[in-house]
Amino acid sequence: MGAGLLEVTVDLGDRDYPILIGAGLIGASQTYERAPAGGTAVVVTNTTIAPLYATRVAETLQRRHARVLQVVLPDGEEHKNWVTLNTLFEALLSQACDRKTVLYALGGGVIGDMTGFAAACYMRGVPFVQIPTTLLAQVDSSVGGKTAINHPLGKNMIGAFYQPRLVVADLDVLDTLPDRELSAGLAEVIKYGPIADADFLAWIEANLDALLARDKAALAHAVKRSCEIKAWVVGQDERESGLRAILNFGHTFGHAIEAGLGYGEWLHGEAVGCGMVMASELSARLGLMPAGFVDRMRRLVERARLPVQGPAQLSAPRYLELMRIDKKAEAGAIRFVVIEDLGRAGVRTAPDELVADVIEAHTAA
Amino acid sequence: MGAGLLEVTVDLGDRDYPILIGAGLIGASQTYERAPAGGTAVVVTNTTIAPLYATRVAETLQRRHARVLQVVLPDGEEHKNWVTLNTLFEALLSQACDRKTVLYALGGGVIGDMTGFAAACYMRGVPFVQIPTTLLAQVDSSVGGKTAINHPLGKNMIGAFYQPRLVVADLDVLDTLPDRELSAGLAEVIKYGPIADADFLAWIEANLDALLARDKAALAHAVKRSCEIKAWVVGQDERESGLRAILNFGHTFGHAIEAGLGYGEWLHGEAVGCGMVMASELSARLGLMPAGFVDRMRRLVERARLPVQGPAQLSAPRYLELMRIDKKAEAGAIRFVVIEDLGRAGVRTAPDELVADVIEAHTAA
CATH class of the missing domain: 1.20.1090.10 (Dehydroquinate synthase-like - alpha domain)
Known part of the structure; x- marks a missing residue:
């Protein structure tokens, strides 16, 4: 059985966004047509996903953004904290990323949660796009706008409700999922x-x-x-x-x-x-x-x-x-x-x- | 000349809120009638303001909330950072403050910005009330929902747009302003x-x-x-x-x-x-x-x-x-x-x- 392109719209008044579901999406230019255009794109990913998919995403985004940066964070729930988030803020600030910067979260729930929260807070809010690479993130954490980091005294205690502009659920990336x-x-x-x-x-x-x-x-x-x-x-x-x-x-x-x-x-x-x-x-x-x-x-x-x-x-x-x-x-x-x-x-x-x-x-x- | 109670409404659709302006407000029960009721109130203030006004506010709030806590942060723009914010989060979590907790920001712009940002992020958002104690905060930072902390690489770089439920601009507190x-x-x-x-x-x-x-x-x-x-x-x-x-x-x-x-x-x-x-x-x-x-x-x-x-x-x-x-x-x-x-x-x-x-x-x- 093949799988054509499916689409689900998350209907939140003035913050509607589409979820695109299909195979071969992350390397196709048209996938990102509904992402905000802008000077700088930042692909935020982790050490596990970066060697698999980051280059393909970054190269595709170069057709849409004048500058494409990559920030590679450590992998794992134990890094979903302020220290890692601050690594991302430092990268954005030291690269002079302005308010029109678009963050692309390429990874599972941890990357999605952290990148979404960073997008919610950086300069009081920049747009972001979710590219979930796990089934869990595709069906759950990429929908609903919950973003957060953990605090030593509790999981997901510090966060925001913040909606992505676009979610790209590429079924091909699930091939590498354990x-x-x-x-x-x-x-x-x-x-x-x-x-x-x-x-x-x-x-x-x-x-x-x-x-x-x-x-x-x-x-x-x-x-x-x-x-x-x-x-x-x-x-x-x-x-x-x-x-x-x-x-x-x-x-x-x-x-x-x-x-x-x-x-x-x-x-x-x-x-x-x-x-x-x-x-x-x-x-x-x-x-x-x-x-x-x-x-x-x-x-x-x-x-x-x-x-x-x-x-x-x-x-x-x-x-x-x-x-x-x-x-x-x-x-x-x-x-x-x-x-x-x-x-x-x-x-x-x-x-x-x-x-x-x-x-x-x-x-x- | 005397000054009666004045009111300005900030009109933001479903997030309207009133600004009350007058003398003798912070110690009057009716001032807080339009704040959310709830189990726990947390008065967030600094070491300069705490001895002047915190007790009066806390005692008044005891008529509205079952529990009133105080968190006293260090005074000064140099403390408007993640370390201080985390002090506040730790106090809230260690005191088992839930999502119905109301934060009261009692201080100038720094306290307002930090408390507002904490309210925006704590458990993805709890209500907060501004009680600005400087003229600058009364006319500027308490209106508009801008909250933030500073980053070593830039001022107000990490923050959120988050509206208070009520602003109390008590003119009497300006008597102690340098x-x-x-x-x-x-x-x-x-x-x-x-x-x-x-x-x-x-x-x-x-x-x-x-x-x-x-x-x-x-x-x-x-x-x-x-x-x-x-x-x-x-x-x-x-x-x-x-x-x-x-x-x-x-x-x-x-x-x-x-x-x-x-x-x-x-x-x-x-x-x-x-x-x-x-x-x-x-x-x-x-x-x-x-x-x-x-x-x-x-x-x-x-x-x-x-x-x-x-x-x-x-x-x-x-x-x-x-x-x-x-x-x-x-x-x-x-x-x-x-x-x-x-x-x-x-x-x-x-x-x-x-x-x-x-x-x-x-x-x-």
Whole structure:
């Protein structure tokens, strides 16, 4: 199966932007036609992605910008902090980049989050373009305008809501993605089914093998449908005051796993995969969904080669403690995204004992 | 003369906010009625202002918020940087401040800029209230939503456009303002005349002695009219793409003086005062204004006890060099705000030789 060019529009009033999805995009001039023209383009990438794709992107951008610079940052979540961000600011300032400079974020979620936040802050805001190179970034972090860096006291604590002008989701770059990261991306793809689209959940179940085999047409549909759902949710609630919370299905449990093990031990998508199983269990225990739904979700997460059991070293009380300091908690109350019906999610609180039971039911002995 | 409560609305669509202007405001409960209610209020102030006003503000806020914290930062432009900002983030995170936390910026421009930027970034945005304690902050930095910190390579380079929910301009707090800072604030008040309101310029000339004597009614009118003009300009052009540039009358020259001498040597308002004389001269040399306008502006700036001559140690070529790296320059072209008619400003470029002549005409031998 081939994959033509697909497009999703993120509709945010005066800050609409297109997501282009297809093969062979990053080296094609017409891909960038809807990026702002300007004197200087800065390709911000990391040491892993730079040797693979940076030259191709930079050479293509030279047809659109008078000057193209590259800034290569260290790779890894542990570098998503002020020190690395400042490296980028220093490069921009020392190269006399002005307010018309366009930043191109070429990388996964970490590069996207940092470059987006840098774009939000540099001279109080310059335009930026996302070129996500992981499935996770293509379906999740490149849509919705959440940018951030980590603080030693909490993940993503310092950031901004800031929208890109264009997102380029090139399916070819997923060819070089490690299997483990492909699976982590599929966790977020799976998420969109139960929270918003029962048919999409069935489609994922039917096409999971093709997705794992990196079939371009299957990936194109998965990315497109995921972006459509996320774009719809974000369009309703850009600043995360209500509906947008449903995108965090599996994330309350998942964040506790990530924080409890130390960030980087499990990939974000792995923690979300396991977290979705727990959140499905919670939905069932609250009487919202039948027990069969938990089995269905667990099987799908497992087929995607993601963990379905929490790590043995994290106790239920430790989860509760970590969840209470999550930035989505309000006045100490933990808010859980639950499935209320296939394709519809809601936010609930739950008694600590019930949450502990749920965790223990899905934790390795 | 007494001063009743005056109010100016900054009209920015869904982000309207009121500026309250009057005496005795900071200790009155009703002042804060239009601030967001919420669990935690954090009064962010500095070591100079804290002993004078922090307790009064904090005690008043206790009637509105369940918890009121104080964070006292070091005083001075040299602390408007990431290190100080991070002190604030650490205080917020270690005290488990959530997304409903309201930050109250109690201080001058530095506290306002840093607290506003912290509010813009903390958990991707929490509400904040400005309580400006200098005349400069009351008429300038508290209106318009510009927040920032400095970078070693440039002033205000890292920041955001982020609007407060409420601004409280209490004229009583100006009683403790040093004379030099009162004059610096008057520079920005004077600015609003030539760029937007010829009658206001005449009013300032007629009432300058009362302003210098800190007459409350005169100050109230000066603050109100300044905020009205700035609010009108910002309402037309929130993101500084066009009209808003006129607020920088005198600032292109002024920033060069500040940067050339090292920040802190001259106060910002002092540099702007002298810069306005130079910008008036430029307007005359470009044939836009009569020579008498330059004399009129120079006399008024001088009466406000502000410098009217540039520092002897800065040469015209050095000004030009510094102006070219200002973040308002575009592709190396320096953009000057000039007066085209009394009460109307525009943006022009000018030949280097002419600019050098202008600088030399107003520089101490």
